Amino acid sequence: MAAAMVWWPRFLLLLCLTCKTSTFYVPGVAPINFHQNDLVEIKAVKLTSSRTQLPYEYYSLPFCQPDKITYKAENLGEVLRGDRIVNTPFQVLMNSEKKCEVLCGQASKPVTLTVEQSRLVAERITEDYYVHLIADNLPVATRLELYSNNRDSDDKKKEKDVQFEHGYRLGFTDVNKIYLHNHLSFILYYHREDMEEDQEHTYRVVRFEVIPQSIRLEDLKTDEKSSCILPEGTNSSPQEIDPTKENQLYFTYSVHWEESDIKWASRWDTYLTMSDVQIHWFSIINSVVVVFFLSGILSMIIIRTLRKDIANYNKEDDIEDTMEESGWKLVHGDVFRPPQYPMILSSLLGSGIQLFCMILIVIFVAMLGMLSPSSRGALMTTACFLFMFMGVFGGFSAGRLYRTLKGHRWKKGAFCTATLYPGVVFGICFVLNCFIWGKHSSGAVPFPTMVALLCMWFGISLPLVYLGYYFGFRKQPYDNPVRTNQIPRQIPEQRWYMNRFVGILMAGILPFGAMFIELFFIFSAIWENQFYYLFGFLFLVFIILVVSCSQISIVMVYFQLCAEDYRWWWRNFLVSGGSAFYVLVYAIFYFVNKLDIVEFIPSLLYFGYTALMVLSFWLLTGTIGFYAAYMFVRKIYAAVKID
Structure with missing residues (x-):
């Protein structure tokens, strides 16, 4: 331990020194200090569209290229997200202005797009694609200034509301004509660090904005030094892209620097407040209050009823009456009877424990700030590796439950636990990946990465599941408080409200209400390329979800046992997950009302991942609901006297 404590600071120091010698840093370790006229490298990430859900590499379009194209080595999360970070020919120097520069080609010779290239660019513009660039790991944002009337004032002055959107639009359409944003006005904000008088000033990049413009070739004046002069005012026309012929144009850019009071540690605040946070806060607090109130009412009802039942049952035994048993005590000899397909049930529950952990x-780690959006791809990478390593806990819980349910083939049960849920996930993702490959999208997982995932599955997850299953199967099974009769009891005819689908509808509404708002922001982050950052609220909502699922599951299993139906194992597992049905309904609603997806493959991707x-x-x-109900059933049958 002492050696590790000495080694860790040295590793951080080495990492910080490495960061200072390059223009791309490891997020969260140390900022990069720039001096006057130091190169601030502009890198491209990808092209995205909420209409197609298919990301593409930056150079899949005929943008200007540097002399040598260099791709950054991505982590697993970046590969799965479709990020392909690559260098660009933009020459941006710290605190150095550029009025207008021609990006590629000669000033006297514009870039010529072939018919095929023009058709591809026009297609991407009509599909509402955005271009994503980064400078010092800060994503570029487009400033949107919205004006609204001030109702409180008599003269109804218009107030300016500044918002930002990620990336910049590739182009726009107007009256069946297609225009390309071929000029980028970069606005970079820096924070000047306090230095001693004899030292050179150092700067840190704290914001990266862009104003995209479309300027026609004929309206742009150039000289032999690759400089250009932008037209003044509204004297220019936009650069049209005709997909039926070759198009000539210039790719140009300008750079403007502004000093900012924003500290380096707070530079992500602008990007993380691109949504209406007040509505988010209000909705979260409202959900917390409603869920706790309803949960309290349900808890009071069930506890009061249970105490009365237990008191009556024990009183009958003390008096030694010949009164006939009724209610949930009547099925005490069958309530712990093993269900059908115990291996599949224990395998699914083991995967559920793996997911839960x-x-x-x-x-929790993201709530502590260790998986912030600045750590690109870290969240997905961490989730993948954690799921692999949590296989030991999933296998242990599945093995012990399988033995409790009188199972004997532990090796087959372990294999089923390790492959059933991951196999379904891998199969669906592989089929979807084939369609993405067909579209030549960067969102397609490369074959080596797919092989690496398979190796992780069979080399890490499967052995850990077997290890946990072995020890779980060897451990003493759960101690059930009553014995099971040899002959199963006949189940009376059930009322309509005891139908399984009705139970799913009833049990799912409360947990879904607890996480409805968070679900909206998560969907926005996934399908509309937004940042999700309020992990503190998400952790709180997750705790409320666990509480509400547990209490609803207990209520539903109590009603079922009171109706003398002891087949609660599978039913409780299905009913407790009833909120997933509402998630599916909401996903369909979100697809119809929020997204503008009309093509087959994007629709297939949406519903496949959904x-x-x-x-x-x-x-x-x-x-969650199953284990809460299992503990509840064991508790209530241990509290009554049964001959």
Whole structure:
């Protein structure tokens, strides 16, 4: 331990020194200090569109290229996100202004787009694609100034509301004509660090904005030094792209620097407040209050009713009456009878435990700020590795439950636990990946990465699941308080409200209400390329989700046992995950009302990944509800005297 404590600061110091010698830093370790006229490298990440959900590499379009194209080595999360970070020919120097520069080609010779290139650019513009660049790991943002009337004042002055959107639009359309943003006005903000008098000033980049413009070739004046003069006012026309012929144009850019009071540690605040935070706060607090209030009412009702039941049952035994048993005590000889397909049930519950541990740790670590959006791809990378390593806990819980359910084939059960849920996920992702490959999108997982994931699955997760399953199966099974009769009891005809689908609808509404607002922001982050950053609220909502799922599951299993139906194992698992049904309904609503997806492959991607989300959420909530109900059933039957 002492050696590790000495080694860790040295590693950080080495990492910081490495960061200072390059223009791309490891987020969260140390800022980069720039001096006057130091190169601030502009890198491209990808092209994205909420209409197609297919990211593309920056150089999939005929943008200007540097002499040598260099791709940054991405982590697993960046590869799965479709990020392909690459250098660009933009020459941006710290605190050095540029009025107008021609990006590529000669000033006397514009760039010529072939018919095929023109058609591709026009297609990407009509599909509403955005270009994403980064400077010092800060993503570029486009400033949007919205004006609204001030109702409080008599003269109804218009107030300016400044908002930002990620990246910049590739172009725009107007009256069946397509225009390309071929001039970028970069606005970079720096913070001047306090230095001693004899030292050179150092600067840190704290914001990166862009104003995209479309300027026609004929309206742009150039000279032999690759400089250009922008037209003044409204004297220019936009650069049209005709997809049926060759197009000539200039790619140009300008650079403007402004000093800012924003500290380096707060430079992400602008990017993380691009949504209406006040509505978010109000909705979260409202959900917390409503869920706790309803949960309190349910808890009071169930506890009061249970105390009365237990008192009556024990009183009948003391008096030794010949009164007939009724209610949930009547099925004490069958309530712990093993269900059908115990291996599959224990395997699904083991995967649910694996998901629960992974999600809990990821949210907690992200809440501490270790997985911020500046750590590009870190969240997805951490989630993948944690799911692999949490296999030991999933295997242990599945093995012990399988033995409790009188199972004997532990090796087959371990293999089922390690492959059932991950196999479904991998199969769906592989099929979707084939369609993405067909579109030549950067969102397609490369074949070496897919092989690496398979190696992680069979080399890390599967052995850990077997290890946990072995020890769980060897451990003493759960101690059930009553014995099971040899002959199963006949189940009376059930009322309509005891129908399984009705139970799913009833049990799912409260947990869904607890996480509805967070679900909206998560969907926005996934499908509309937004940042999700309020992990503190997400952790709180996750705790409320666990509480509400547990209490609803207890209420539903109590009603079922009172109706003398002892087949609660599978039913409780399905009903407890009822909120997944509402997630599916909301996903369909979001697709119809929020997204503008009309093509087949983007729709297939949306519903394919949504199916994986719904399946995972069903496993998570079903597992939480099952174990809460199992502990409740054991508790109430241990509290009554049974001959």
